[in-house]
Amino acid sequence: xxxxxxxxxxxxxxxxxxxxxxxxxxxxxxxxxxxxxxxxxxxxxxxxxxxxxxxxxxxxxxxxxxxxxxxxxxxxxxxxxxxxxxxxxxxxxxxxxxxxxxxxxxxxxxxxxxxxxxxxxxxxxxxxxxxxxxxxxxxxxxxxxxxxxxxxxxxxxxxxxxxxxxxxxxxxxxxxxxxxxxxxxxxx
Numbered sequence: 170x171x172x173x174x175x176x177x178x179x180x181x182x183x184x185x186x187x188x189x190x191x192x193x194x195x196x197x198x199x200x201x202x203x204x205x206x207x208x209x210x211x212x213x214x215x216x217x218x219x220x221x222x223x224x225x226x227x228x229x230x231x232x233x234x235x236x237x238x239x240x241x242x243x244x245x246x247x248x249x250x251x252x253x254x255x256x257x258x259x260x261x262x263x264x265x266x267x268x269x270x271x272x273x274x275x276x277x278x279x280x281x282x283x284x285x286x287x288x289x290x291x292x293x294x295x296x297x298x299x300x301x302x303x304x305x306x307x308x309x310x311x312x313x314x315x316x317x318x319x320x321x322x323x324x325x326x327x328x329x330x331x332x333x334x335x336x337x338x339x340x341x342x343x344x345x346x347x348x349x350x351x352x353x354x355x356x357x
Contacts, residue, residue, distance in 0.1 A: 170263065172339055176332060181241060183324045183331075185233045188312075191320070193225050195311060196282060196304075214285045231281050235274065244269035267321050268313070275312040279304040 171177040197212055211220040214227060248254075248265035257265075283301040329336065 170259075171328070172336075176328075176335070177241060178237065179332065180324065180328050181233065181236045183327050184320065185229060185236055187320050187324065188316070189225060189229045189232050191315060192278070192308065192312070193221070193228050196308070197221070197224070212286055213288070216289060227285070228278075228282075232274075232278060235277055235281075236270075239277065240270050240274045243273050247272075263321070264317065267316050271309070271312045271316050275309050276305050279308050 171180045211218055212224045213219070214224070219227070244266050247269040248262060252262050252265050254262050280301055283297065283304050287297055287300060
């Protein structure tokens with residue numbers, strides 16, 4: 170688990186890179202194209218055709234911003250409301266964070282996708298709402314199961330590999346702090 174802001178940013182970056190690729194290709198190629206105005210060589214964003222790399226870049230920027238500003242902090246707070254991180258098994262607490270993140274990010278990113286890719290030439294409010302609801306319902310099962318069983322285990326493994334020296338140093342410092350008697354200071 171990330172322990173400082175730098176580690177949280179790296180963890181979010183790895184998560185978003187994997188997740189955005191999965192969902193852009195899932196939404197562009199596997200969900201019927203009528204709903205979001207998508208085509209096989211990219212998508213229309215506000216009526217302008219973007220190639221797949223442009224769609225990936227736009228989604229990445231939006232997803233990373235949402236994850237850092239809203240997803241991670243809110244999901245941690247929600248998980249803490251249900252489980253105490255000091256008393257709960259780490260696997261249960263991490264699973265609660267993943268479930269809360271999916272519960273926050275899937276509707277938020279589905280709204281963003283609907284907003285970006287909607288065919289505004291035939292705009293109707295109720296049609297927009299129905300498209301949004303369909304997008305959430307189609308994305309949620311993939312988001313939940315892929316995050317819980319594939320993406321987050323992969324992200325945690327990559328995170329540990331990339332920051333193993335930093336994590337080892339923090340673990341060593343924590344062990345030294347726990348070994349020091351309460352009244353003892355560094356100057357004594």
